[in-house]
Amino acid sequence: MATADVYPSQSSISAAAWTGPNATVANLHSVTKKYGKTTALDNFSFRLAPGEVVTLLGPNGAGKTTAVRLLLGLIAPNAGAVSVLGRDPRDADARTRTGAMLQVARVPEVLRVRELIDLFRSYYPQPLPTKEIVRIAKLEGLENRLFGKLSGGQRQRTLFGLAICGNPDLVFLDEPTTGMDIESRRALWDEVRALSAAGKAVLLTTHYLEEADVLATRVVVINRGKTICEGTPADIRRRVSGRRIRCVTQLDHAFLATLPTVSDVRQDREAVIVTAEAAEDVVREMLQRDRTLSGLEILTPALEDAFLALTAGPKGGHHER
Numbered sequence: 656m657a658t659a660d661v662y663p664s665q666s667s668i669s670a671a672a673w674t675g676p677n678a679t680v681a682n683l684h685s686v687t688k689k690y691g692k693t694t695a696l697d698n699f700s701f702r703l704a705p706g707e708v709v710t711l712l713g714p715n716g717a718g719k720t721t722a723v724r725l726l727l728g729l730i731a732p733n734a735g736a737v738s739v740l741g742r743d744p745r746d747a748d749a750r751t752r753t754g755a756m757l758q759v760a761r762v763p764e765v766l767r768v769r770e771l772i773d774l775f776r777s778y779y780p781q782p783l784p785t786k787e788i789v790r791i792a793k794l795e796g797l798e799n800r801l802f803g804k805l806s807g808g809q810r811q812r813t814l815f816g817l818a819i820c821g822n823p824d825l826v827f828l829d830e831p832t833t834g835m836d837i838e839s840r841r842a843l844w845d846e847v848r849a850l851s852a853a854g855k856a857v858l859l860t861t862h863y864l865e866e867a868d869v870l871a872t873r874v875v876v877i878n879r880g881k882t883i884c885e886g887t888p889a890d891i892r893r894r895v896s897g898r899r900i901r902c903v904t905q906l907d908h909a910f911l912a913t914l915p916t917v918s919d920v921r922q923d924r925e926a927v928i929v930t931a932e933a934a935e936d937v938v939r940e941m942l943q944r945d946r947t948l949s950g951l952e953i954l955t956p957a958l959e960d961a962f963l964a965l966t967a968g969p970k971g972g973h974h975e976r
């Protein structure tokens with residue numbers, strides 16, 4: 656794992672402008688962004704401090720990509736203010752202190768990994784040494800391979816390396832571990848933690864809620880362009896009350912739904928999952944009524960359960976626009 660000293664801080668003059676207890680690396684202040692009649696962000700505010708790893712979570716169309724594109728200076732808001740390191744995100748200084756690993760990254764397939772690193776390093780005033788980038792992104796042995804000939808996971812690692820080339824203070828990671836095997840995924844998690852330990856701010860989007868759970872210092876759940884809740888992953892998990900009882904039982908769903916404190920009953924392959932506030936009382940009742948009951952597990956809510964509960968529409972599904 657990389658250590659914090661791999662990422663020396665930027666010049667003391669620029670660092671002093673935004674470090675300190677109330678420092679803000681990225682800021683969206685009361686931002687509204689519309690695309691025609693669609694309001695993608697609605698009076699949305701969001702702040703990212705040094706050392707934070709923040710995950711934006713939201714169903715499709717919630718406004719996550721719009722928030723990231725605003726911070727990258729790719730689009731402008733209809734109302735509100737956007738700043739990166741205290742500057743307009745389009746400002747050259749803000750851009751050279753920002754690194755992004757995006758899904759849609761267009762990287763020349765005919766360049767070799769080392770050539771790509773050299774090219775990207777040339778964009779920045781104070782890039783990390785090439786060998787550090789290769790080590791951090793686990794690209795040893797791949798330096799002479801064409802980008803177009805890399806596997807999905809190797810491409811992701813290369814894109815991560817390119818995102819950190821400029822020794823950025825703010826890093827955008829959009830679905831960074833897609834296509835990676837478990838070992839590479841964990842290695843990248845370690846590197847993200849190292850970035851955070853070195854005071855860098857990381858904005859992460861992911862569909863793997865486990866990834867948000869292990870990495871994020873703060874999760875911001877957004878839906879329909881507004882924040883619906885934010886906190887540590889544990890705070891978010893606590894927002895769903897009740898625990899889940901999983902077992903194989905002959906008791907029918909309608910009966911289980913009538914037991915005290917039960918809020919949900921659903922089939923999960925051969926088993927049933929019952930969500931209840933007073934899980935022990937419900938289990939006791941079920942065991943008394945069904946001597947064949949087997950495979951009993953009591954699960955605490957996962958971040959995914961909280962996310963689904965928080966963003967569920969009136970019929971239990973996600974809002975469609």
Ligand SMILES: Nc1ncnc2c1ncn2[C@@H]1O[C@H](COP(=O)(O)OP(=O)(O)OP(=O)(O)O)[C@@H](O)[C@H]1O
Pocket residue numbers: 690691693694695713714715716717718719720721722976
């Ligand atoms: N260029 C565009 N033109 C028109 N509408 C757009 C454009 N970009 C986004 N939208 C709309 O704005 C809303 C927010 O989109 P956005 O891409 O920010 O959501 P998201 O949370 O990133 O979704 P996903 O998880 O599907 O990527 C959606 O309703 C989307 O259809």
